Amino acid sequence: MANGITVQAPAPPAARRMTMQKLMRRRSTTALALALPLILLISGLVIYPAFFAMYLSMLDRKMETFTGMRNILFLMHFDTFWMVVKQSCIFALSAVFFKALIGFVTSHLVHNLPPKGQRKWRGMLLVPWVIPTAMSTIAWFWLFDPAYSAINWILAKFGIGPVPWLGVTSWARFSVILVNVWYGAPFFLIMYLAALKSVPDQLYEAAAIDGANWWQKVWYVTLPMMRNIIAITMLFSLIVTFANFDIVRILTAGGPVDSTHVFATWAFSLGIQGNNIPMGASVSLFMLPILGVAAFFILRDINRRGSSV
Secondary structure: OEOOEOOOOOOOHHHHHHHHHHHHHHHHHHHHHHHHHHHHHHHHHHHHHHHHHHHHOOEOOOOOOEOOOHHHHHHHOOHHHHHHHHHHHHHHHHHHHHHHHHHHHHHHHHHOOOHHHHHHHHHHHOHHHHOOHHHHHHHHHHHOOOOOOHHHHHHHHOOOOOOOOOOOHHHHHHHHHHHHHHHHHHHHHHHHHHHHHOOOHHHHHHHHHOOOOHHHHHHHHHHHHHHHHHHHHHHHHHHHHHOOOHHHHHHOOOOOOOOOOOHHHHHHHHHHHOOOHHHHHHHHHOHHHHHHHHHHHHHHHHHHHHHHO
16 A cells, blocks of 8 residues: 555566456357257257168168178179269369369459459359259259250251250260259359458569569468358368259259269169168268268368468
8 A cells, every 4th residue: 555545566577468368268168058959950950860861771771680890792793883982073173173263263363353242243143052942953854855945956056966955964964963062152252352352452562562463362361261151161062062952953953864863862863762771871871981981081180280380
C-alpha cells in the first residue's frame, strides 16, 4: 500500500497459464456438448449402417446362416469383381483429377475478375452443382441418346458420324466420367476460390519485386498456400465419387456388359435386383479399405506439413 492506495501485484506466469488452461478446457467441453447431437446423428446414420452391413456380409443368401468370410472370398475369385474394382478406380481417380484441374483454372479466372463480375460468374458456374444429380443426369442421357442426340446432331454438321456414347465400353466410360466432372467441378471451383481469397496480397507483391512471373507466383506462392485445401477437397471428392450411384445407374445401369459398373451400382445390382443382399453388402464393404488407404496418405501428408510449419 502506497499513500493509502492498494496496488495489486500482477499474477505470476504459472497462475496465468492455469487460468488459460481452465478456459480452454471449458471451451472444449462446451464445443463437445454443442457437437454431441451431430455426433449422435452421424453415428445413427453412418456408423450403425456400416456395422450392420458388415453383419449382413457374413450371412448366406437367405440371411439365416452365418458364413463368415465366404461371400468376400467368393467375390475375389469372380472376374466381374476385379473389373468393377478397375472401373471404380478409373472412374474416381480420373474424375477427381479433371475436377481439380478445371476447378483450379476456373477459380483463378474468376478470382481475377472485378467484384461484380465475380458474383455473376460464381452464380452461373455453380448451377451444375446445385441442380439435383438425377435431374441433370437425365438431361445428359437425352444428349447421349443414339437416335435423338443433340451432340451427334452438332457433330453431323461437321461431317462427323454418330458416336455410340452409351453403347460402346470406351465411350460409355468416357460419358459417365464427363457427367461426373461436369457436376463436381463447381465444388472445386468454390473451394479453391475461397482459398485464393485467403492468400495475402503481400506475398504476390514480394514475389513480383523478386522478378517472379505468373507461373512462378502460382508454383511458389499459390500452390503452397492452397495445398491443404486442395488435399482436403480432393479427399472429400474421392469419397463421394467412389460412392457415386445415380450417374452410372441412370446413364448406363452398369452396361454395356457390366463394363461401367462401380461399387455402388454393382452392389445394388447384386443385392436388390439379384435378391442377394449379403453379397451386395460384401461388395459395398470393399470401398472401405480403398478409401481408408487414400485418406491415410492424404491426411498424413497434411499433418506432416502442419508439424513442419
